[in-house]
Amino acid sequence: MTDYVSVPDSLCRWITHFLTDRRQYVRLGKTVSDSVTISTGSPQGCVLSPLLFSLYTNCCTSSHQSVKLIKFADDTTLIGLISNGDETAYRREVARLVSWCGHNNLQLNAQKTVEMIVDFRKVTAPLPPLALMDSPITNADSFRFLGTTITRDLKWEPTISSLIKKAQQRMFFLRQLRKLKLPPRMLAQFYTAIIESILTSSITVWFAGATARDRLRLQRVVRAAEKVIGCRLPSIQDLYISRTRRCAGRITADPSHPGHGLFSPLPSGRRLRSIRTKTSRYTNSFFPSAIRLLNTK
Secondary structure, eight states, rough: OOOHHHHOOOHHHHHHHHTTTTOOOETTTTEOOOOEEOOOOOOOTTTTHHHHHHHTTTTTTOOSSTTEEEEETTTEEEEEEOBBOOOHHHHHHHHHHHHHHHHOOOOOOOOEEEEEOOOOOSOOOOOOOEEETTTOOOOOOOOTTTEEEEEEEEOOOHHHHHHHHHHHHHHHHHHHHHHHHHHHHHHHHHIIIIIIIIHTHHHHHGGSSOOHHHHHHHHHHHHHHHHHHOOOOHHHHHHHHHHHHHHHHHHHTTTTTGGGGGOOOOTTTBOOOOOSSSSHHHTTTTTHHHHHHHHOO
């Protein structure tokens, strides 16, 4: 680990000492169990634990350019681009992931693993099922990725409906605070932290592809909050625009970002080169939409 990510030896020794000979016991009321030594894992709730796990899995990567391995804490997603029906690279990377986990004492849970195929061709051929450690993998129509529901038709109605439901549940607390006669400024702060944060979760991903009906449903929640608070609030459209421009700005300023090359300036230097798209689905995805917004500043 020291050579690969340039972690000083002293820090490695400190982490090793921190994880070695940890003891644990269980308390139930006045009864305390015997203490046992924990030989694996890291302490639950420790601020270092996510970082240590990321360092531990740092060398788990994809070796083929058509297959991407995305990791977030203990959640791992493998995305493969299959061309002309050739799944060789995709299945090889799945096998490499299983092998890597086996060699590094990490156990994959086949019961919580699903495969989703996104294919918009008019004529499709059934693909052979995928197996993980001899266990068949369920072929799903949708799955949740970091809180966002992705469907095989790449429509965002399930995600938006879920966000609206959560936001409406939190509206109850906003109304209760209004009954307690909190000033509008504090109500607005509560709305921003508790309700707006829900409505705008991953908004740069799905808003451009949302239907007019779904956008109206989102804005209704904002209007309901405005009536409770008694002041104007940023519209969902304005929040999408500002956050997309901010996100695109960070990408253009970071040459190491995988999408940095998509923001290519024209010879004039005043505008970005538009991405050619053939479908509305691609047109309304993040990168083409972000470039359009940056060009209309």
